Amino acid sequence: MSRLLIANAQVLQVSPTGSNVTILEEQDVLVNGQRIEAVHPTAAVDPSHFDTVIDAHGMLVAPGLINCHAHVPMVLWRGLAEDASIDRWFNDLMWPLENNLQPEDVYWGMLLGLIEQIESGVTSVADHYFHMAHAARAVEQIGARALLGYAMFGSQGLNMIEETASFAQDFQGAAHGRIRTIMAPHAPYTCNDDFLRATAQIAQKLGVGIHIHVSETPQQTIASYRKRGITPLQVLQQTGVLDVPTILAHVCGATPADIRLLEQYDTGIAHAAKTYLKLGETTAPVIEFRAAGIPVGLASDGVVSNSTLNLWETLRLMALTQKARTGMGETLPIAETLAIATHGSAKVYGQPNELGAVTPGYLADLVLIDLSGTHHQPLYNVGASLVYNLQSTDVRTVIIDGQVVMRDRQLLTINKAEVIAQVRSRMDRLSYLDPAKRIQTYDN
Ligand SMILES: [Zn+2]
Structure with missing residues (x-):
């Protein structure tokens, strides 16, 4: 199984009841295969023990x-x-x-x-x-x-x-x-x-x-x-x-x-x-x-x-x-x-004990968020910034099921230009509008 280390990160912890938000400082998140193996204070590790190491200094790790x-x-x-x-x-x-x-x-x-x-x-x-x-x-x-x-x-x-x-x-x-x-x-x-x-x-x-x-x-x-x-x-x-x-x-x-x-x-x-x-x-x-x-x-x-x-x-x-x-x-x-x-x-x-938290044993669906943008500064309250200030481009890196699918805004599993070209080539046919030919009628 592939092993991933996200080093030197801040980690978002949200209580399930919604009573508090905690930001853990200087943490390592270890991922083994599909799951989070450990979250602990940053320690000296041998990078050769991991297939991928992401230096997440200045980033917040949150659940996807x-x-x-x-x-x-x-x-x-x-x-x-x-x-x-x-x-x-x-x-x-x-x-x-x-x-x-x-x-x-x-x-x-x-x-x-x-x-x-x-x-x-x-x-x-x-x-x-x-x-x-x-x-x-x-x-x-x-x-x-x-x-x-x-x-x-x-x-x-x-x-x-x-x-x-x-x-x-x-x-x-x-x-x-x-x-x-x-x-x-x-x-x-x-x-x-x-x-x-x-x-x-x-x-x-x-x-x-x-x-x-x-x-x-x-x-x-x-x-x-x-x-x-x-x-x-x-x-x-x-x-x-x-x-x-x-x-x-x-x-x-x-x-x-x-x-x-x-x-x-x-x-x-x-x-x-x-x-x-x-x-x-x-x-x-x-x-x-x-x-x-x-x-x-x-x-x-x-x-x-x-x-x-x-x-x-x-x-x-x-x-x-x-x-x-x-x-x-x-x-x-x-x-x-x-x-x-x-x-x-x-x-x-339907996966309450596997998704939605950065917790050992949970599936490794994680996002790395950059809160260094002007719209977050000076940063007193990370929770408030996430709810009210964040722009989607602040999300820098995305991991799903232990696999890095976007790293520093670069998509790793798909050719975006080809997908956009394919969709654009369909625009004329898809936008044809004949209200007499609807698939259903809304009557409420
Ligand atoms: Zn709907």
């Missing part, structure tokens, strides 16, 4: 960020659905544009998005999209970690559940364990009860979880209540979806009763603060979820709503929007915000 809900290949349409309401965003723009998608596009879109994630220190992603064998190929090639769900709509018929279940089976544990799989029905408003019930049964049988959009807006909750007399979360409860571990994307329309319901299940919330702001929608009750003990993790959603896959933006906007919504500057203090970004996201992602 985890994106709990994304549609990474949607980078293919970045910038094509701006200044739109959620109805127009789906019906006139996104769902007609996705009619142009071909399987090979997913591979190149996934690669471009994974590059963007690595460049901003995001090492894992729970992705929810189409043609996922092509997404898996990209994840394997670039060396990222991913939890992949093959998205499906109820209108595709029950056979689609079998097809996506085959993907979940075939790719579970792929890329030396860096890929895990999950079932991915789109939402309660695009999948009827029989479809959700059948999906939950297959997920139980395969021993995997479910990743789904739910209660994205208060309006969806009202519409469900009018049509059915129950909320979208109650639909998930009644169809058995909540009986397996779930990633629930957004949940901005949760009622107080929904929050009490979620307390009883193994579930986590993927929170994409920037997307809600851009669509002019209400943000999620993060404070109330946390108070009820429901895990919350960071998410980008797709970049057609979120513009970037930079989770530092999500982190910052989550803290700011929760302060604004409660009218209190004390809301979501720095340590708790960082606990959501690390331990919280790892829990939602």
Whole structure:
């Protein structure tokens, strides 16, 4: 197994409860194979005992960020659905544009998005999209970690559940364990009860979880209540979806009763603060979820709503929007915000004891951050700088599963210029817009 030494670093330690942040000075982080072997004060070592030695003097070692809900290949349409309401965003723009998608596009879109994630220190992603064998190929090639769900709509018929279940089976544990799989029905408003019930049964049988959009807006909750007399979360409860571990994307329309319901299940919330702001929608009750003990993790959603896959933006906007919504500057203090970004996201992602901390025994998904930039000076409060000041280019080096994938901003596993050229060569075909040819209709 290859051995890596990160020498002379500062190390970020965040308490799981969010009560404090500690910066350990002058530390060595030893990585053996996929895992962190030790974190201890810098000591004299024989470099010949290591395959790679990184002198991290002046750098902060932090856990790689985890994106709990994304549609990474949607980078293919970045910038094509701006200044739109959620109805127009789906019906006139996104769902007609996705009619142009071909399987090979997913591979190149996934690669471009994974590059963007690595460049901003995001090492894992729970992705929810189409043609996922092509997404898996990209994840394997670039060396990222991913939890992949093959998205499906109820209108595709029950056979689609079998097809996506085959993907979940075939790719579970792929890329030396860096890929895990999950079932991915789109939402309660695009999948009827029989479809959700059948999906939950297959997920139980395969021993995997479910990743789904739910209660994205208060309006969806009202519409469900009018049509059915129950909320979208109650639909998930009644169809058995909540009986397996779930990633629930957004949940901005949760009622107080929904929050009490979620307390009883193994579930986590993927929170994409920037997307809600851009669509002019209400943000999620993060404070109330946390108070009820429901895990919350960071998410980008797709970049057609979120513009970037930079989770530092999500982190910052989550803290700011929760302060604004409660009218209190004390809301979501720095340590708790960082606990959501690390331990919280790892829990939602389903690997709480392996990801989200620089701790011996954990998987070696690490980022080296340079805090010497003017926008951090003079540096009194590293935690505050991470939440409110950091620019994604401050991330200098990224390690995933013990492998260095970016060193001093140079990508080591992929030719970025080729990926950008491939995506650009698809722009004309992918941007063709015929609203009559949408893949779904949004009616909420
Ligand atoms: Zn989404």
